[in-house]
Amino acid sequence: MIRTLAVAVAAGLAAAPLHAAEGGPILSGEHANFSRLVVRIDPTTEWSLETTDGRVTLFIPGKEIAFDAARVFEKIPRTRIGAVTTAIGPEGTSVAVDLTCDCRVSTLFVKGRHLALDVSDRDAVLPAPESLPAPETAEARDLRETAAVEAAEQILLRQIERAAGQGLIELADAGPPAPPQAEAETGADAAAEAESEPAEAPPALPDPAPPARPESDAAPTLPVALTARGVPEAADLAALLEHEQIQATTVFDRERAKALAEMAEPEVAVECLPDDAMDIARWSDGRPPFEQIVDLSSHLLGEFDAPDPATLARLIRIDIRFGLGTEAEATLASFPQDFENRALLLDLARAVEGRPLLPDGPLSAAESCPGAHGLWSAIAGSGPALPDAEHFETIHAAFAELPPDLRALVGPALVARLLDAGRTEAARLIQDTTTRPETAQTSALTIVGARLAAAEGDPQAGIHALSALIEADAAAAPEALVHLARLAADAGLPLPDRHVTDLRAAALQARGAARAADLRLLLAESLAVRGELPDAIAEIRSALIDLPRDPRFAELAVTLLAAADPERVGHAAYAETVLASTTLVSADPASDPARRAIARRLLDLGLPQGAREMIEPAAAREGEAARLLLAESWLRSRESARARDILAGIEGPEAARLTAEALALDGDFAEAGAVLREAGLPEAADDYAWSSGDWPRARDEAAPDPERHAMAEFMVAQTEPEEARPASPDPSTLDAEEAFVEPLPGLERPSLDAARRLLATGRQVEDFVQALLAETPPGGAPAAN
Structure with a gap:
């Protein structure tokens, strides 16, 4: 019985497949000309890749695998990949990737357990097909x-x-x-x-045919x-x-596998190559390049047209040394023979021209290496531009050892990467090293020089240099125009009409291309900087129709609406555009700051209803700042009860000020002043002393103002009688304040002197009272002078 059970268990275990841990977070990485997504699945798992218009779907039938796409866009932009969604259904698991470009999608397995999806530009070169192995002998x-x-x-x-x-x-x-x-x-x-x-x-x-077996009944x-x-x-x-x-x-085993699956897998260290393998300065013998190429080409083929590996390697190195990366790669593709550092030379051939590396090349791993390895990884965009100060010293030393003409060729790409990483000082060092021997100024050097000047705080100089390049160099004009518009938008400087026209034409010409979205985004932003908010929003609406899957247009619309200045755009144009664009502002919490900014400007323009419609979604999330704006919008509509209901439970000076306004709107000026004094705002509370009849407070508050002070003194005297002051000998010499408090002459015994005194003070008092009445707005506190 035991033996039978053991055999059954062994046979059952033999039929069970071994699965590695699958699912988990979807990893991402950005390279020069492609973006990569990595999912973890077992190599034996069945999967398919379905491609439709603007979307690629990885489908895994018959399995429920939990993938997490929450952190995909922490390391990649949305230039090629717009969204990643996962779903588990009765038929299996799917991972949908929305594309924002006309890109090519390829797949490969990494380390035998990660499936990588590479979304690359159409001009990226595919890896050369590997030669088939020799047939296997028996x-x-x-x-x-x-x-x-x-x-x-x-x-x-x-x-x-x-x-x-x-x-x-x-x-x-x-x-x-x-x-x-x-x-x-x-x-x-x-x-x-x-x-x-x-x-x-x-x-x-395939298994070999089973051998012949003797017949047996057992x-x-x-x-x-x-x-x-x-x-x-x-x-x-x-x-x-x-x-x-x-x-x-x-x-x-099962529990241990779960625990291991939850732990971060350590990265495999990449071996950094020695500087000698990339000592490009020594690859030339000093003769002109065409002489060396002709000489090596004549000795390349030997008996039976078989290429000599050493000569082939030298020929490839000469091409790379003089920046002929395309020619070097073509030569490698023509001769598939293997030789030392073949893969490295292929990476260098692509890097020297700024083209993306192949995924599995020695320079493609995003690792921090010193010296020449770190330099070429940074130039190619596969490694960090500035990993740390110690490594950058070796990278700069390796760059300084390059020949001047090669520095001028690859230097702009390295400067651009350093600027993208926010390393302005390091970028300046590379730029100065590039131009140190008074290298001829190329378009690429001019462009990165302009970007560097803007990063150092002088955008005007950068814009001037790029404008000159646009006028002088037609070949580099499109790229220079893009950088000029970017610098101007970042600095808040309006583009001239001619450059806006050029940018609009470039965006129209690029429709359907991968860079069309970037150009249209830049056009909308440039129009907004010029104060042309209606045109900018119109461009965004048009782009949302043409490119509905690119989320950047909706995000830019919110940014522009929140940042627009009504004084620059014009009150009417601003109000019309904003009130017609409420649907562009999403109801997500991320849009709450923009909603508050827009509502504030609408209130300042006297549009409380529009401000209320804008701020209500944010106020519904119990945000105090949004609730304050909502309450203010009801006050501007003279709905004091609604405003007080919204303000209930909110503390702080602004809430007290709005509550006091609501009370004053209801005529309760005394309570309005009490609320402000309780909130620690005595000066604001004194403004309601006039309306509430608190004359002692009004007298103390109005001390700097002679007219208001005299009026308060008079009212205090009426409510709190004091010892009568003596009459002035000559009333005609009194000023307005003294005349207002001058005792009236006794009229029980009329006399000419009493009449003369009454007329003299009456003229002063009339002017005084008229001035006070003119300064007091209806239904509120007197206006301060």
């Missing part, structure tokens, strides 16, 4: 299959021992020994194999797969265990 196939079977046997035995040690199966007692012949043939090999590690199995080939004791491979039949479990063909996965 003897080589036998050796390979024997090694595979023996390796599988050892793996199986270890797995069964582990399962037995953990109590999952019970091994039977040792049965009768194997036949002597089999023991003699396999004993030595098994002992030797036990001392060595199992060899990596080569690609599987039931087979080995799995059919073992018999089909010609392994001698075993009489019992002990013989079966000598042929490992299964893997036992226990509960301990």
Whole structure:
């Protein structure tokens, strides 16, 4: 019974496939001319790649694999890939990739467990096809299959021992020994194999036909797969265990695999190449390039037109030395013979012209290496431009050792990468090293020089240099125009009409191309900087129709609406454009700052209803700043009750000020002043002293203003009688304030003197009162002078 159970367990385990941990976060990486997405799936997992208009879908049938695309865009922009979504359904798992460019998509497996999707530009060169291997001989196939079977046997035995040690199966007692012949043939090999590690199995080939077997009525004791491979039949479990063909996965193994899957897999260190392998300055013997190329070409082919590897390598190096990367790559493609550093020379041939590297080249790994390796990785865009200060010293030293003409060729690309990384000082060092021997000024040097000047705080100088380049060099004009528009937009400087026209024409000419979206984004931003907000929003609306899957246009619309200045755009144009563009501002929390800025400007323009419609989605999320703006919009509509309901529970000076306005709108001026004083705003509270009749406070508050002070003094005297002041000898000499408080003459005994005094003070008092009334707005506190 035990023996039968053990055989059943072993056979069942043999049929179970081994799966590596799958799923998890979708990794991403950005390269010069391609963007890469990496998903983890087992190499044996079935998958397909479906391509439709603007979308690529990786479909894995029959499996539920949890992929996480939340952090895809932390390391890549949305220039080629607009969105990545995952879904699990009854038919399987899918990963959909929305493309924002007319790009080529290719796949490859990395390290045997990661499937990489490369979205590359159409002009990126594909890897040269590898030559087919020589046909396998029968003897080589036998050796390979024997090694595979023996390796599988050892793996199986270890797995069964582990399962037995953990109590999952019970091994039977040792049965009768194997036949002597089999023991003699396999004993030595098994002992030797036990001392060595199992060899990596080569690609599987069809199983050979089963050998002829004598007819027998006995039931087979080995799995059919073992018999089909010609392994001698075993009489019992002990013989079966000598042929490992299964893997036992226990509960301990399963939990350990889960824990390992949650841990970050350490990156495999990339070997940094020595500087001698890229000592380009010594690749030329000093003669003109065409003489060296002709000389080497004449000695390239030998007997039977077979190329000499050493001469071929020297010819490739000469092409690279003088910047002929395309010619070097074409020569490599024409002669597939292998030689030392062939892959490195292919990478250098592409890097020297600024073209993207092949994914598996020695310079393509994004690792931090010093010296020449780090230099060419930085130039090619596969490695960091400035990994750290120590490495950059060696990178700069390697750059300084390049010949001047080669520095002028590759220097602009390195300066541009450093500027993109925000390393202005390092970019200046490379730029000065490039132009140190008074190298002829090329278009590329002018462009990066302009960018560098802007990064150092002088955008006007950069814009002037690029404008001159546009006028003088038609070939470089499109690229210079893009950089000029970018510098002007970043500095808030309006483009001249002619450059806006050129930019509009370039965007129209590029429709359907990968760079069309970038040009249209730049055009919209340039129009907004000029104060032409309606035209900028119109351009964005048109682009949203043509490129609906590019999220950058909607994001730019929100940015431009939030940053627009009504004084520059014009009050009417601003209000009309903003009120017609509310649908462009998403209801997501990320748009709340923009909603607050737009609502503030609409309130300042006297458009409370438009401000209210803009701010209500943000206020619904309980944001205090948004609720304050919403309350203010109701106040401007004279809806004090609604404003007070919104302000309930909000503390702070602004909330107190708005609450006081709501109370004053209802006529409760005394409570309005009390709210402000409680909030620590006594000066603001004093403004309501006039309207509430708090004359002592009004008198103290209006001390700097003679007219208001006199009025307050008079009212205090009326409510709090004091000792009567003596009459002035000559009322005609009194100023307005003194005349206002001058005691009236007694009229119980009329006299000419009393009449004269009354007329003299009356003229002053009338002017005084008229001035006070003119300064007091209806229904509110008196306006301060």
